[in-house]
Amino acid sequence: MSEAFDKVWHQGLLLNIQQILPPNYFNILQFYFQKRQLVVKYNNSTSQPVHMLSGVPKRSVLGLFLYTLYTADIPQSQNTALSTFSDDTAILSNHSNPITASANLQTHLHSVEKWTGKLRIKINEKKSKHVTFSLRKGNCPLRIFNQTNKYLGLNLDRRLTWNRHISTLRKHLDLRKKNYTGS
Numbered sequence: 001m002s003e004a005f006d007k008v009w010h011q012g013l014l015l016n017i018q019q020i021l022p023p024n025y026f027n028i029l030q031f032y033f034q035k036r037q038l039v040v041k042y043n044n045s046t047s048q049p050v051h052m053l054s055g056v057p058k059r060s061v062l063g064l065f066l067y068t069l070y071t072a073d074i075p076q077s078q079n080t081a082l083s084t085f086s087d088d089t090a091i092l093s094n095h096s097n098p099i100t101a102s103a104n105l106q107t108h109l110h111s112v113e114k115w116t117g118k119l120r121i122k123i124n125e126k127k128s129k130h131v132t133f134s135l136r137k138g139n140c141p142l143r144i145f146n147q148t149n150k151y152l153g154l155n156l157d158r159r160l161t162w163n164r165h166i167s168t169l170r171k172h173l174d175l176r177k178k179n180y181t182g183s
Helices: 010-020 023-034 061-070 098-118 163-181
Strands: 081-085 088-092 149-151 154-156
Touching: 010 023, 010 061, 088 098, 154 163
Parallel strands: none
Antiparallel strands: 081 088, 149 154
16 A cells, blocks of 8 residues: 555544444544644744644554554455555465456455545555466466565565575575674
8 A cells, every 4th residue: 555554534444443443432533533633843933733634653553553444344355365464465366277366366456446446545556566376387367577576574486485585584694694793
């Protein structure tokens, strides 16, 4: 997601909170969002307070919790698996027929696209990737990349051999050892 924590639309978040949490939590969080204001200080000048209509605190337990509530109704599918961590999302499609796997993935992607529009979430296209993992020769209809990709700190290659990940870790450890020992 693009600028995920900054762009959390408060009204959309409150609708989800109202459906998920007990009323007393909704009331507390509604009051919290009604009182959030932005003030800019520069040198000796201070701007007038402006009511914030979007955004949750970054790098905080509350921000992560609120973002999770905001995205709790992300579309699911019986034909794909969805995995999320904070503002990273992976949709996985597994099928012996690559055309069926691609169709299942495309259907799920369309539903997520509609959902992001409803919640005013913008997908970061520069960080979005499609990766096919297969031991078979030939191409998957959606193949975009034929390289290693990094996801949640793991270097993944097309055949899931872990060779690239282990090699990268080894180089990193060798560099740290060299810096530590000075040799």
